[in-house]
């Protein structure tokens with residue numbers, strides 16, 4: 016029996032019409048929810064696999080909740096992002112989540128697998144061998160590692176007050192996070208598609224990058240495609256390759272590249288204060304890399 020279904024204890028012959036209807040609608044063999052695509056996975060994650068407390072008010076944590084798939088927001092080389100709703104049937108308790116699912120089974124290599132993974136080794140030599148040989152098991156390990164890395168980065172940045180989607184939970188290769196978009200499921204545009212209030216967005220971005228740099232971090236893949244704009248607010252996404260700029264052998268170059276990618280874009284759009292070299296210099300200074 017699924018843990019969510021009700022157990023009724025009644026005398027053997029005490030079934031009335033309601034009970035019979037209930038029995039028919041919930042056959043013993045079916046572990047799925049009465050509606051939706053799966054039971055909420057909230058209780059499948061341990062406390063450390065859930066986002067930082069306090070859990071936001073909007074987040075549905077009820078065990079009776081079900082998850083419903085609403086389609087793919089984007090398919091990518093390494094992961095697909097799906098829109099799902101999590102709600103308690105028969106109530107108005109519902110929230111929208113973005114489910115980022117890292118792929119492990121296909122014949123593809125992460126474009127981020129090489130340089131970024133330097134210095135990140137698992138203790139198990141069997142895993143290291145499997146990862147090096149790209150066996151199916153090795154790919155599963157790599158996909159799960161990217162998911163863990165991104166979830167950890169989201170939690171860390173959320174707690175620093177950097178604008179990122181709230182990280183709800185991680186289950187194996189799937190990360191559930193706050194959906195950035197409208198209540199009826201339209202995803203926020205990427206910065207690349209935005210032309211309003213670029214001066215304000217630039218200021219928000221510099222502030223966020225400075226906070227990261229002070230922590231010794233670079234996003235590592237920052238671009239107008241990994242920044243969403245919702246209600247005038249900039250939100251940073253896509254963080255699996257976040258780089259420790261002090262420990263990584265070529266850490267400072269990631270800081271410079273992030274700075275150039277975004278400042279060049281803002282400068283081309285006519286934001287007067289956007290300058291790639293001065294942003295790179297500022298970030299290096301904040302990270303304590305230049306004297």
Ligand SMILES: Nc1ncnc2c1ncn2[C@@H]1O[C@H](COP(=O)(O)OP(=O)(O)O)[C@@H](O)[C@H]1O
Pocket residue numbers: 088089090091092093094095096113115180192193194195196202203205240241252253254
């Ligand atoms: N939390 C989110 N809310 C809304 N849309 C999202 C969210 N996360 C990702 N997306 C959408 O999915 C796209 C791909 O997500 P991203 O994390 O950048 O993965 P990829 O590695 O495929 O680039 C984003 O450009 C954005 O349009």
Ligand SMILES: [Mg+2]
Pocket residue numbers: 240241253
């Ligand atoms: Mg991306």
